[in-house]
Amino acid sequence: MKAKIHVTLKQGILDPQGKSIEQALATLGYTAVSNVRVGKYLELDLNETEKEKAEAQLKAMCDKLLANPIIEEYRYELDAER
């Protein structure tokens, strides 16, 4: 299975990179843009056939290492095709 994981700063936590990019976009004339958030994207292959087991493992990986629950939140997609 292929997993696609997105890690972003929690809402309410200042994202200085997002702010900076938002200002750059405004300079380019994209003044309708707001709330830019920068995150991380991870892909991984998981040698697991049962979706439930895969999800449990992914959650544990995110909680232990891939995201810091104090400042970050995560979401993932599991693609059973592969």
Next chain:
Amino acid sequence: MNLGVIVFPGSNCDHDCVHVLGEVLRQSVRQVWHKETSLDGLDAVILPGGFSYGDYLRTGAIARFSPVMGAVKQFASVGGMVLGICNGFQILLEAGLLPGAMLRNRSLTFICTDVYVGVENAATPFTGRCEPGQVLKLPIAHADGNYYTDDVSLSQMKANAQVVFRYCTADGAVTPEANPNGSLDNIGGITNADGNVLGMMPHPERCAEEVLGNEDGRLIFLSMIDALKKAKLQPKTVTA
């Protein structure tokens, strides 16, 4: 005293710490490779600055799983004195030995400069040589020193006097302008609830001898040695 300086792949301030403790302060000190699993015989350990594991993923996120960290946790849980400097502080946060987390500096830049910090709590084993409210001039060098924790944890830390250093002006005024990195409440250093684990972003090992023109950092190490000597005079009450 027998002091240990932990060396992770990518640590780069370990030699500075060993130099200050061994050559300047004449203590027995050894480097502890991150694959070691025992801290037996050590009275205190230091997690030095650097870029452990290249700062991949998040600063300190991978180092916290180094084999030695199990021993550090055990050491801290029985009252052992642990000092984390800069990347060492980041590792202690990721390991859950200290509350909170580090965000990218507000300016998005790596900041390398001298700053002033006020000693908020001079009753810790790391600050006993300081006067309450004393202003120390110490260098910082980091990109991720923007301290964050939630409101509940912040009020607990304040109630327990766990905030040890706050960025301030040379006169000791805690102002937004004196905050180099955007840290919550100007926080530059904190302890755990028991007070035996300190994390600080400034580098005391870089200003601990006369030839460098600044000896303020020496106070931190001398305080630690004082506290260890005192503890040795008292009968041990803690057993693992």
